[in-house]
Amino acid sequence: MSIVKVDFRGPLTRYGNNDGSLSEYELPADSVVTVQDMLDKLGVPSHHVGLVAVNGQKAARSTVLKEGYKIILFPVVAGG
Amino acid sequence: MGYINSVLRVNLTTGEISREGLNRKWADLYYGGKGLGIKYLYQELEPGTDPLSDGNKIILLTGPFTGTIVPCSGKLSVVTKSPLNGAALDCSVGGNIAGELKYAGYDMVILEGKSPEPVYLVIEDGEASLMEAGFLWGRGTLDTEKELLKLHGEGARVLSIGPAGENIIPYACLTSELYRQAGRGGAGAVFGSKNIKAVVVRGTGGVGVADMPGLLKAAQKAMREDLLTDTNLWAYTDGTPMLVEMSQNSGILPTRNFQQATFEGFESLASPSMQKARAGKKACLSCGLGCGNYTVKGAARVEGPEYETLSIGGSNCGIADLEAVVKFNALCDDLGLDTISMGSTIAFAMEMTEKGIKDLGLRFGDVSSYLEAPELVAFRKGKGMELALGVRGLSERYGGREFAMQVKGLEFPGYEPRGSWGMGLAYATAPRGACHMSAWPVAEEAYGERDPYTVEGKAGLVADLQHYNALKFSLILCDFWALSFDLMAELLTPILGREVAAGELELAGERIFNLLRLFNTREGFTGKDDTLPDRIFNQGLVGGPGAGKILPREEFTKMLGEYYRLRGWDANGIPEKDTLIRLELT
Ligand code: SF4
Numbered sequence: 001m002s003i004v005k006v007d008f009r010g011p012l013t014r015y016g017n018n019d020g021s022l023s024e025y026e027l028p029a030d031s032v033v034t035v036q037d038m039l040d041k042l043g044v045p046s047h048h049v050g051l052v053a054v055n056g057q058k059a060a061r062s063t064v065l066k067e068g069y070k071i072i073l074f075p076v077v078a079g080g
Numbered sequence: 081m082g083y084i085n086s087v088l089r090v091n092l093t094t095g096e097i098s099r100e101g102l103n104r105k106w107a108d109l110y111y112g113g114k115g116l117g118i119k120y121l122y123q124e125l126e127p128g129t130d131p132l133s134d135g136n137k138i139i140l141l142t143g144p145f146t147g148t149i150v151p152c153s154g155k156l157s158v159v160t161k162s163p164l165n166g167a168a169l170d171c172s173v174g175g176n177i178a179g180e181l182k183y184a185g186y187d188m189v190i191l192e193g194k195s196p197e198p199v200y201l202v203i204e205d206g207e208a209s210l211m212e213a214g215f216l217w218g219r220g221t222l223d224t225e226k227e228l229l230k231l232h233g234e235g236a237r238v239l240s241i242g243p244a245g246e247n248i249i250p251y252a253c254l255t256s257e258l259y260r261q262a263g264r265g266g267a268g269a270v271f272g273s274k275n276i277k278a279v280v281v282r283g284t285g286g287v288g289v290a291d292m293p294g295l296l297k298a299a300q301k302a303m304r305e306d307l308l309t310d311t312n313l314w315a316y317t318d319g320t321p322m323l324v325e326m327s328q329n330s331g332i333l334p335t336r337n338f339q340q341a342t343f344e345g346f347e348s349l350a351s352p353s354m355q356k357a358r359a360g361k362k363a364c365l366s367c368g369l370g371c372g373n374y375t376v377k378g379a380a381r382v383e384g385p386e387y388e389t390l391s392i393g394g395s396n397c398g399i400a401d402l403e404a405v406v407k408f409n410a411l412c413d414d415l416g417l418d419t420i421s422m423g424s425t426i427a428f429a430m431e432m433t434e435k436g437i438k439d440l441g442l443r444f445g446d447v448s449s450y451l452e453a454p455e456l457v458a459f460r461k462g463k464g465m466e467l468a469l470g471v472r473g474l475s476e477r478y479g480g481r482e483f484a485m486q487v488k489g490l491e492f493p494g495y496e497p498r499g500s501w502g503m504g505l506a507y508a509t510a511p512r513g514a515c516h517m518s519a520w521p522v523a524e525e526a527y528g529e530r531d532p533y534t535v536e537g538k539a540g541l542v543a544d545l546q547h548y549n550a551l552k553f554s555l556i557l558c559d560f561w562a563l564s565f566d567l568m569a570e571l572l573t574p575i576l577g578r579e580v581a582a583g584e585l586e587l588a589g590e591r592i593f594n595l596l597r598l599f600n601t602r603e604g605f606t607g608k609d610d611t612l613p614d615r616i617f618n619q620g621l622v623g624g625p626g627a628g629k630i631l632p633r634e635e636f637t638k639m640l641g642e643y644y645r646l647r648g649w650d651a652n653g654i655p656e657k658d659t660l661i662r663l664e665l666t
Contacts, residue, residue, distance in 0.1 A: 009322055009351065010314035048310040051527045053329035057625045060529070074326050075314045077523055078562030 002027040002067040006042070010075040015044045027065060035071070036061040050076040081290040082144035082575040083107060088186045088208055090201060092274050093134060093193030097208050102187050109664060112143030112187070114170040115554030115592035117159030120190065121168065122595060127602045131163040131266075132248060132273040134194035140181065140239075140279065143556035147182035147287040147365075149299045150571050151307050152558035154178055154365030156239070156256070161603075162265040163273070164250040164421075164470065165489035168511050168599040169265040172553060174364040174372075175257035177237035177281055184283025195275040200240075202232060204282045213277040218243060220414035221255040224278060232280050240278035241268040242416025244458035248272045249468050251421035251491075252458075255413060259372075259383030260364075263418040265490060265512050290577025298570050306563055307368050315371040315560040316361075320387035321354040323494075327391065330526040331625035332499035334396040334492065336444050337427040338485050338615060341496040342624030345400025349390045353402055364558070371560055380406035382413065388516075391494030393423035397430060398444030407451055415458035421470055424491030426453050428471045431483055438478040440466060482614035488513035488605070497616050499626040500526040502538035505639050508610045509542065511596035517559065519545035533626075535635045539643035547589030554592055555585075591663040594647075594655050598665065607653030610640060 006023045008016040016023045025042065027033050035052050039061075051074040052059050065071070085102045103120075110116040117139045129135040138160045145153035156178035162169035181189070185206040198213040216224050221242045228238050237256065244252035245268030252268030253261045271277070289295050306312075314322055327333035328346040335343040347353065357377040363370030372383050380403050385393070389412075394405045412419045429440045440463045442449050456464025466474065471491045475484035485492040490513025497504030502521035510518035519542045525532035530541075552559065555568060565582035572580045617636065620628040644651065648659030660666045 009325070010317045011310045013317070045310075050523075051326050051330060053325075056329060058330040058526075072325070072329070074322065074527070076311055076562075077314055077323070077326070077527060078312070079315070079320075079520065079559035 002029065004038075004065050004067070004069045004071060006038070007070070007072045009072060012044065012048065012073050012075050015042055027067065033065050034061065035059060035063050035065065038065060038071070039073075044073065048075055050074050081288050081577050082148070084182055084185055084187050084287070086186050088189045088203065090189065090191050090208065090210070091193045092191060092195040092199070092210070092276060095210055097210070109588065110592060111551075111554045111588065112146070113141050113157035113172070113554040113556040114159065114550060115588065115595070116188070117141045117157055117170055118168055118592065118595055118599060121159055121161065122599050125161060129161060131161040131166060131270060134192075134274070136161050136270055136273075138191040138267065138270055138274070140189040140191075142178045142182050142187055143554060144572060144575055145555055145557060147179040148289060148295065148575060149366060150295075150557075150575075151299065151303055151366055151368045152364070152561045153556055154367055155556050155558060156181065156262075157553065157556060158254060158262045158267050160267055160270045162512060163248070163269045164266045165513055166603050167488055167513065167605065168596050169267060170512070170553070171262040171264050171267060172556070173239065173254060173256045173262040174260040174558070175237065176365040177239055177256050178556065179365040180237040180281040180283045182283065182287050183285045184281050185285055189279070191274065191276060194273065198275050198277055200228070200278040200280060201276065202280045204232075205284055216277050217246060221416050222258055222414050225255070225258055228278060228280050232282060236280050236282040238278055238280050241271045242414055242458065244416040245269055245272035246277070247458060247460050249417065249457055249460075251418045251425075251470055252416050253418045255416060259413055261413065261418070264420065264515060264517075268416050289575045291574035294574030295571070298574055302563070302567055302571060303368055306567060307561055311562055312369060312560065315369040318351045318355070319371040319373050321349075321351040321373070321385070321390060323387040324390050325350040326527050327494065329625075330499065330532070331621070332496040332522065332526045334391050334494055334496055336398050337396060337431040337483060338492065338496060339431070340622045340624065341499050341626055343395035343400070346395060348400045348402050349394045349405065357402065357406075367558065369558070369560060375406055377406045378403040380410060382406050382410040385409040385419070388494050389419040389423065392420050392427070392492075396423060396427045396494070397450055399447060399450060400445075401447055404447045404451060408454065411451065411454045415454050417454055417458060420493050421491045422454055422457065424485060425467050425471050425474065426450055428474060428480070428484060429467060432474070432478060432480050435480065437480050482618070485613055485615070486514055487612060488609050490514050495522050495526070496621070496626070497612060498621050498629045498631050500532045501535055501631050501635070501639070502532075502542050504612055504616060504631045504636060505538055505542045505643060506545070508612055508636075508640065509546070509643065511593075511600055517553075518549060520549075520559075521545060533629060535639035539639050539646050543643060543646055546593050547586060549589075550592040550596075551585050551589030554588070587663070591665060594659065594663050594665055597649070597653075597655055601654055607644070607651070610653055612636065
């Protein structure tokens with residue numbers, strides 16, 4: 001079973017476990033899964049997601065996920 | 081409606097205090113806050129005025145939203161000529177003092193001249209007077225504020241300077257409600273040069289609006305459908321500390337004086353660590369977001385630290401110790417120092433030592449010398465005399481200009497331009513120098529899906545963002561609310577009682593930005609000042625996702641040229657006649 005870990009920040013924590021902590025997401029065995037596929041599957045609205053980090057680096061929505069990857073989803077931000 | 085139509089003018093030299101009408105023609109074109117302040121300053125200041133002379137003025141402004149139920153409208157604008165670089169300076173401070181000023185019966189206050197003795201200004205429901213402030217001189221902002229509240233009642237609001245302002249440190253700030261600052265560009269030093277320690281405001285009046293049911297409806301809708309949605313709520317859940325991890329992951333977290341853009345110790349400064357140390361929340365007047373975090377870490381406590389302090393006072397100084405950064409923040413707030421310029425100056429001094437240029441006793445990662453620095457600076461003691469020069473001043477005295485991280489004398493805030501090329505253009509062209517409040521393209525480039533390592537499309541992006549912020553800070557809305565021009569117009573219409581169009585607001589943003597440019601041009605700034613330190617053009621980033629990246633000088637020059645053309649400015653960065661006519665600036 002291929003598992004990736006997903007962490008949520010800001011208001012997106014509501015899409016994680018109840019306490020907002022790390023969730024695990026199981027990659028389907030027989031298909032290629034991108035960041036975008038995972039967002040769709042988890043029901044996280046794409047327009048509320050800003051930066052996506054995979055293994056500590058910014059990634060694209062098209063980044064393909066592999067076993068053991070650690071993903072952090074950040075909300076869209078403004079200001080500074 | 082929306083305005084009180086009343087301006088308080090205080091001549092500190094003579095002690096004369098007068099009330100005059102608001103210039104309505106200017107208010108129609110510039111609204112309030114930043115825009116209206118720069119219009120008054122442009123008209124009233126003699127070109128070439130020494131910022132620390134009695135000829136300079138300090139203008140405190142509200143906007144048409146201030147004191148109403150419009151969310152996130154609680155900030156006060158401060159406009160003056162910067163002692164750090166002689167450019168137009170506007171900054172803002174949160175809390176409640178702006179609303180209080182309007183409730184006391186004024187849209188704005190103009191402080192001019194120079195008092196022969198330390199004084200503070202008290203405004204109480206229309207009445208204003210200058211009071212002797214000798215007993216406050218030398219005291220920190222926390223103490224000053226507490227003392228003034230004892231004298232004038234807990235309901236009063238205070239804006240004050242600390243010892244840094246009194247001792248005219250060019251990056252001294254103003255503080256309100258203990259922990260909120262008008263931070264950048266040295267407004268505190270202008271207060272100090274005029275011998276004014278504080279402004280105390282108490283008001284019990286109200287603000288009239290043209291169509292109250294209309295405003296209630298518009299404000300409620302804005303709250304429900306826009307403000308309190310997932311687009312903005314990060315400000316409440318985390319606030320700016322969330323940006324530490326985002327900057328780390330996207331390779332723009334300033335580290336060791338911008339030698340690197342990732343920091344091995346970032347986790348101790350990131351939002352999850354901050355949340356563990358959180359002791360409470362705070363909001364400005366009328367704000368539904370409440371981004372303020374009270375933090376207690378070990379023996380240190382502060383409201384903050386915000387991202388800028390965590391990055392510039394943390395990773396950029398090689399400091400991974402949250403308690404130390406909280407302490408640094410609290411010290412700077414109390415002494416009245418801008419944490420960004422102070423942190424940047426310490427980081428520059430640390431690299432000067434590393435490079436063998438000059439040893440001021442500061443080392444990357446060394447907490448004790450880092451925590452000693454703010455007090456030495458604020459009181460101009462020992463090496464504080466040198467650090468008070470800021471990054472540009474130090475580099476002019478000792479060398480190291482290629483890694484002096486400043487533009488037009490203002491030190492860099494917390495975003496690495498080699499990892500966000502549009503941010504490089506924003507720093508180079510911001511009226512007050514390297515500033516993140518003029519435009520913040522990092523949200524789209526480094527944190528978003530736009531390629532950060534290209535100049536394509538960035539000139540237009542930066543210009544648009546500059547107009548957006550110029551207008552937003554003139555209506556005075558908080559930068560953390562990502563609302564559209566349309567929504568701003570919907571909120572302004574019932575206040576003013578006339579149909580406001582989004583296009584009118586967008587054009588006003590461009591007008592305000594151009595007026596700032598005219599001010600700086602009159603002061604002798606040219607296109608040559610729109611540049612970045614050599615490090616950004618020549619030295620590849622060390623490590624992280626942007627390893628090896630520079631912002632190539634020819635690409636930067638191309639982007640800047642395109643930006644001037646788009647703006648209708650000539651090759652020297654001076655607005656063309658047609659542009660001025662189009663923007664009603666002639
Ligand atoms: S989001 Fe923060 S800074 Fe902005 S108005 Fe609210 S509390 Fe003040």
